[in-house]
Amino acid sequence: METITLTNTFTDDNRYNPCTQIAIGTSLDLERTISDTSANRSSLSLWFKREADAVIQLGTVDDCLQIAADGTLALVANGTKNSNFQKDSSDTITTAGEWHHLAWIKNKDNHTLYLNGIVCQTQTLDVAPNPATINEITSVGADAYVVHIHTYDRVLEATEVVADKMSQYNATLSFTDQYLSLIHI
Numbered sequence: 001m002e003t004i005t006l007t008n009t010f011t012d013d014n015r016y017n018p019c020t021q022i023a024i025g026t027s028l029d030l031e032r033t034i035s036d037t038s039a040n041r042s043s044l045s046l047w048f049k050r051e052a053d054a055v056i057q058l059g060t061v062d063d064c065l066q067i068a069a070d071g072t073l074a075l076v077a078n079g080t081k082n083s084n085f086q087k088d089s090s091d092t093i094t095t096a097g098e099w100h101h102l103a104w105i106k107n108k109d110n111h112t113l114y115l116n117g118i119v120c121q122t123q124t125l126d127v128a129p130n131p132a133t134i135n136e137i138t139s140v141g142a143d144a145y146v147v148h149i150h151t152y153d154r155v156l157e158a159t160e161v162v163a164d165k166m167s168q169y170n171a172t173l174s175f176t177d178q179y180l181s182l183i184h185i
């Protein structure tokens with residue numbers, strides 16, 4: 001696992017204080033030295049929050065994982081939006097103003113996205129960006145915030161995605177979420 005060290009530029013957040021702010025129309029350079037990355041198997045995870053109307057691009061404008069202003073997720077390759085990752089569920093839509101955990105898993109031509117520990121979908125795409133080579137995150141339309149970025153040179157299993165998510169989760173919030181989920185059972 002590689003933990004990407006970021007300059008924390010924003011300290012007025014009630015959950016992740018400090019975190020890194022990506023101002024509208026700017027890109028965050030992850031300052032990674034990318035070498036010997038697996039073209040077939042890799043994973044990337046991070047926590048993010050976006051303001052209303054923000055579009056977040058993990059990668060370049062032509063090759064990225066895009067979190068659209070409406071909260072949907074899609075892969076863009078060679079300037080073409082190849083796929084939408086979403087089910088008919090609000091669990092796979094990113095809500096503006098809330099923190100979300102995203103894990104992007106590449107296993108050969110299969111791309112799987114997890115949002116908040118829930119698999120959105122797996123799609124087979126011959127041409128798609130590689131999470132191992134993402135070196136910039138851009139925010140368009142409004143500000144976005146990121147924290148706890150990890151990359152892996154292997155495919156994460158579902159249990160590892162949840163473990164990665166929970167490793168940076170505030171203990172009080174974790175207890176509250178678990179308690180509330182038990183009440184709803």
